[in-house]
Amino acid sequence: MTTLPEKTERKLGLVIDLDTCVGCHACVVSCKGWNTENYGAPLADVDAYGKNPVGTFLNRVHSYEVTPEEGTPQLVHFPKSCLHCEDAPCVTVCPTGASYKRYEDGIVLVNESDCIGCGLCAWACPYGAREMDSVEKVMKKCTLCVDRIYNENLEPDDQIPACVRTCPAGARHFGDFNDPESQVSKLVTERGGIDLMPEQETKPVNKYLPPRPKDTLEEIDILAPLLKPVAEKPDTFIGWLNKQLDKI
Amino acid sequence: MHPTPSVIIFTALSGLGFGLLVFLGLQMPDVTGGVAFIFFAIGFGLAVGGLISSTFHLGRPERSLKAFKQWRSSWLSREAIAAIFTLCVMAIYAIGRIFFDYDIRILGVLGAIMSLVTVFTTSMIYAQLKSIPRWNTKLTPVYFLSLSVGGGALLAGQIKVCLFLLIIAGLFQLIVWIKGDRALALSGTTIGSGTGLGTLGDVRAFEPPHTGTNYLLKEFVYIVGRNHSAKLRIITLILMIGTPVLLLSLPFSHLLAALAVISHVVGLFISRWLFFAEAEHVVGFYYGKR
Numbered sequence: 001m002t003t004l005p006e007k008t009e010r011k012l013g014l015v016i017d018l019d020t021c022v023g024c025h026a027c028v029v030s031c032k033g034w035n036t037e038n039y040g041a042p043l044a045d046v047d048a049y050g051k052n053p054v055g056t057f058l059n060r061v062h063s064y065e066v067t068p069e070e071g072t073p074q075l076v077h078f079p080k081s082c083l084h085c086e087d088a089p090c091v092t093v094c095p096t097g098a099s100y101k102r103y104e105d106g107i108v109l110v111n112e113s114d115c116i117g118c119g120l121c122a123w124a125c126p127y128g129a130r131e132m133d134s135v136e137k138v139m140k141k142c143t144l145c146v147d148r149i150y151n152e153n154l155e156p157d158d159q160i161p162a163c164v165r166t167c168p169a170g171a172r173h174f175g176d177f178n179d180p181e182s183q184v185s186k187l188v189t190e191r192g193g194i195d196l197m198p199e200q201e202t203k204p205v206n207k208y209l210p211p212r213p214k215d216t217l218e219e220i221d222i223l224a225p226l227l228k229p230v231a232e233k234p235d236t237f238i239g240w241l242n243k244q245l246d247k248i
Numbered sequence: 249m250h251p252t253p254s255v256i257i258f259t260a261l262s263g264l265g266f267g268l269l270v271f272l273g274l275q276m277p278d279v280t281g282g283v284a285f286i287f288f289a290i291g292f293g294l295a296v297g298g299l300i301s302s303t304f305h306l307g308r309p310e311r312s313l314k315a316f317k318q319w320r321s322s323w324l325s326r327e328a329i330a331a332i333f334t335l336c337v338m339a340i341y342a343i344g345r346i347f348f349d350y351d352i353r354i355l356g357v358l359g360a361i362m363s364l365v366t367v368f369t370t371s372m373i374y375a376q377l378k379s380i381p382r383w384n385t386k387l388t389p390v391y392f393l394s395l396s397v398g399g400g401a402l403l404a405g406q407i408k409v410c411l412f413l414l415i416i417a418g419l420f421q422l423i424v425w426i427k428g429d430r431a432l433a434l435s436g437t438t439i440g441s442g443t444g445l446g447t448l449g450d451v452r453a454f455e456p457p458h459t460g461t462n463y464l465l466k467e468f469v470y471i472v473g474r475n476h477s478a479k480l481r482i483i484t485l486i487l488m489i490g491t492p493v494l495l496l497s498l499p500f501s502h503l504l505a506a507l508a509v510i511s512h513v514v515g516l517f518i519s520r521w522l523f524f525a526e527a528e529h530v531v532g533f534y535y536g537k538r
Binding site: 053116119131 | 306307308444534
């Protein structure tokens with residue numbers, strides 16, 4: 001059913017900390033690895049060792065340069081995957097019902113055996129979170145590692161999305177946004193988590209924590225070395241040493 | 249947007265075909281027997297040919313029957329249902345006209361209305377997409393419908409109506425271009441809102457995620473097509489509107505009418521090519537492109 005649930009029981013999603021992300025792309029690699037070997041069709045690579053390698057990825061890390069009005073530019077690494085929007089436009093456009101948003105946890109998924117590969121959901125997504133697999137000819141997207149988070153065969157530590165599990169900087173957090181006491185809800189409140197493209201009215205579940213303001217150094221007067229010494233007549237040990245040296 | 253041939257052929261031909269069926273359903277021209285057969289064959293050929301072409305756009309065309317399920321939310325699903333329903337209604341009406349010289353009035357009128365509804369649903373597939381500001385406007389259905397009935401009137405040989413409708417369609421085409429050129433800027437979406445970093449300063453895409461290209465760039469960031477858009481727009485207006493209007497204003501001959509049709513169809517294809525090639529998807533901002 002491609003109509004959206006009015007409300008979901010849980011609201012699972014990610015918080016991505018742009019202050020902490022170091023742009024190592026480990027989340028990209030672990031995502032590709034897990035999702036190629038597990039749920040659904042593998043993520044294809046075409047011409048992987050040739051001149052024009054192209055592949056399907058559910059998570060990609062961009063890097064942006066932000067130049068403030070005053071001060072030095074700043075580099076921000078920016079991982080981007082499906083935001084599991086509450087008003088997901090990719091779901092409602094699907095003609096077959098292959099795309100759907102789950103009532104129980106709000107995860108947006110594609111039933112690959114129903115997907116006709118029309119691509120309209122990728123057109124509807126403003127974030128570029130969906131990619132058509134060039135080999136399987138079906139739409140691929142982030143599943144929030146639905147085959148990890150409920151998988152009791154895994155250690156409890158591993159029952160989180162692969163990208164979160166692997167992030168060496170701790171820049172990715174996973175949890176339920178419907179629970180105000182969850183770590184993700186608290187992070188969003190404390191750090192002022194934001195929506196991407198709010199004007200597109202998709203109500204993304206995933207939130208981004210903006211970079212914290214940079215430290216500033218206290219002002220140093222460049223003429224300082226030219227100033228007269230404050231203590232013109234040194235006393236104590238330095239004064240004694242000064243006198244002795246004068247005598248030589 | 250990448251101007252995929254199958255989708256350009258689909259929207260152009262099915263628009264023309266259903267446009268012709270509108271007039272045939274309203275008995276313009278009032279024909280029966282063999283002549284009616286030829287008219288209906290052209291209408292059905294274009295409409296069905298366009299629909300078949302659209303299936304080449306699918307990754308998994310063998311599953312296309314599943315596309316009829318989600319009419320409650322999906323314009324693509326509604327389009328599929330409307331098209332098949334219209335073709336069925338018009339088929340019964342056509343059989344009556346061709347073989348029995350019988351006019352099932354109510355089916356003709358219903359078929360004409362449903363033909364318009366079908367073209368409307370096609371246009372809404374594009375107009376609904378907020379992610380593509382140039383299309384996300386009421387002008388998109390107006391553009392599709394005005395060209396559909398204009399081209400339909402041309403194929404139906406309704407010269408006076410056609411002259412009127414083509415000039416209207418030309419005006420709408422101009423408005424679509426002029427307004428469309430500002431749509432992306434007016435949408436409010438920028439690299440700043442896309443990254444959420446706009447409040448901190450000027451944002452510039454520094455490094456893309458990969459050294460190579462990807463599906464998103466190929467499908468949504470089609471820069472090549474915009475280089476000659478001004479020239480192509482003029483060519484479109486001359487071929488799609490100007491030439492047919494001029495030729496039809498001259499004393500009628502079948503040769504001139506045929507030339508008018510050819511000119512219009514070529515112009516229509518360029519217009520539809522521009523419709524896709526000029527459309528900017530907001531995902532381009534993430535790559536510092538548009």
